[in-house]
Structures are given as structure tokens and as C-alpha cells.
Amino acid sequence: MSGVTRRRFVAISAAAAGSTLFGGTAATQQLRTFHWKGVALGAEASLRIDGIDPTLGEAIAARCRDEIDRLEGLFSLYRSDSAIARLNRTGALDNPDPDFLALMSMARAVHDATGGAFDPTVQPQWAALAERHAGSAKDIANGDLAALHSPAAGFGRVHVTAGQISFERPSMAITLNGIAQGYITDRIAALLRTEGLRHVLVYVGEFRAVGPRDDGRGWPVGIRAPGQAGGTARTITLSDSALATSEPLGTTFDNAGTIGHILDPRSGKPDARRQSVSVEAPRAALADALSTAFCMMSDAEIAAALDMFPGARLVHIA
DSSP, X not given: OOOSOOOOOXXXXXXXXXXXXXXXXXXXXXXXXXXXEEEETTEEEEEEEESSOHHHHHHHHHHXXXXXXXXXXXXXXXXXXXXXXXXXXXXXXXXXXXXXXXXXXHHHHHHHHTTXXXXXXXXXXXXXXHHHHTXXXXXXXXXHHHHHOOTTOOGGGEEEOSSEEEESSTTOOOOOTTTHHHHHHHHXXXXXXXXXXXXXXXXXXXXXEESXXXXXXXXXXXXXXXTOSSOEEEEEEEXXXXXXXXXXXXXXXXXXXXXXXXXXXXXXXXXXXXXXEEEEESSHHHHHXXXXXXXXOOHHHHHHHHXXXXXXXXXXXX
């Protein structure tokens, strides 16, 4: 699963949900654009709302920033005070936040449906691989990969109750980077929906549409062609659904660029069968996790997993 901070941003483009909410006519709303740029998940972030009063836009952006910061405090591996960092240090997390429990529940469902191809306990292997890559040689041999495989891994050794999340073994750790970006995308979409917005496209690492555009058409979203900085493999339209794309070689750990950052938990190696996988689903967290797991799975395995999640579909694979 991905453990490197990819270039991520929040791009929210919302048309007015009605003159009673934003004031003014449709014509004047189209002339009003609120645009915010900042940082989310350690990378560039931006917020764009078309057809909204700037004062209201600032207030909504502030609430989005607060929600992102709150969720980073749960799921970020790069914040020493985060809930997941404390869990990985001590092997237990008492009274976990409801959002942490909800995300662990979804992770478990995807783990089971994919036969273990999605498994957050791959984190020790990923961290060891990243540490070796950060060394002076910055090159890794296949023999090193086998040595990094941890027999302590396995999501079955993570115990989750309303009162505590705990590991069976002290050497264990988890990463939620293959699903948390999608979850945060969903939470921002939910926040904007509560603000009365019904024509919204959210991106926090993954896409989530809340309704269609204000003209009734879906939101066009391009899927990048693997290995092509500006190339687009295809474009799909979203309306009340989410899209996530995973690329195993989007970040690599060797000089040759052949050892990707998405590891197969079953082998501990970057045994990706795919260059790129895009999944559309009702929720961005689900699309995120499935696209990650599908990088390691056969066509038959992918089809069987999709049967477990109504509304999820494979939209691009290379």
C-alpha cells in the first residue's frame, strides 16, 4: 500500500445550490468564484467554489481546513502525535475515535474481500524498504526484499473493539495510506453537503462528486496515462460517486525505477501486476482501497472482489 506522500490537493468546484443560500441571480453567481490554496496531507491543497459569496466561501474553507487537520491527527504517519503513530509506538490505542473505528472497519471489509491483497499491517515492511532506499546507495536488490518480509504481519492479528485497537505482537504496525486519503475526501464531501451544496467535486488524493454539475451533466475527470506526465488515458464523468487511481510505480525505491511503493502484503514484495488501476465506487475510501489492492490481483480475483461491493466498478486498468 502507498506510504509515500504523493502530490495531493483539494479541488472543490461547486455551483450554487440555490439563490436562497448564496443570494443573487444565477447570472451573478456564475461571476463569483472563491479560490483557496494551502496545504493538506503534506502537499499542495486548493479549494475552488464557483457561484458563491466570498465571505461564505471563506467560512466553508475554514471548516474544511479544520476537518482535514482533525483527520490528519488520526491517520497521518508523519505526525508523531497522531492516533495511528501512538498505536504503532505502543501497540494499543484506547478509546479510538469513531472515525478511526469506521476506517478500520472498511479496511477489514476490503482485506477480506481481496484475500489479503489489502492489508494495513504491511507498514513495517514498507518502512524498512523506505529506510534502505534513503541510504547512501539508494538501490535495493531482490534478496533484500525477501529479507524485509515480516512474519508478524497480518490483519487478523489486529484486534478492534469500541474501547481499544491493539496488536498481538510488539513488532507490528499499520498504515492507512491506501485508504485514508479516500476517507478524508468523503468527510470533506459530507461537510460540504451539510453546507447545502449539491453540485460539488472534491479531491483530497481521490475524487468524490456530490451530485452533478449545476447544468445536470456529470463532472469530467481525467485518468492519467501511466508514465506520462501530461497524458490522459481516458476521461469519465462522476455524479454522486467517487474515483481513485493507484500507480505502483508512481513512487519507486530503486535507481532503475522498477521497485514500486505498493507492496503485496502476502509476499512483502512490490509484486504489482498492473501499471495503473482506477476504480469508481459510491465512496472514495472504498475506491481508494480497492484500486490499491487490485494492483496485485488477477482479473478473476478482481471480479470476485467487486461482487462484494455493489456500485463499485473497474473503470481503467493498464
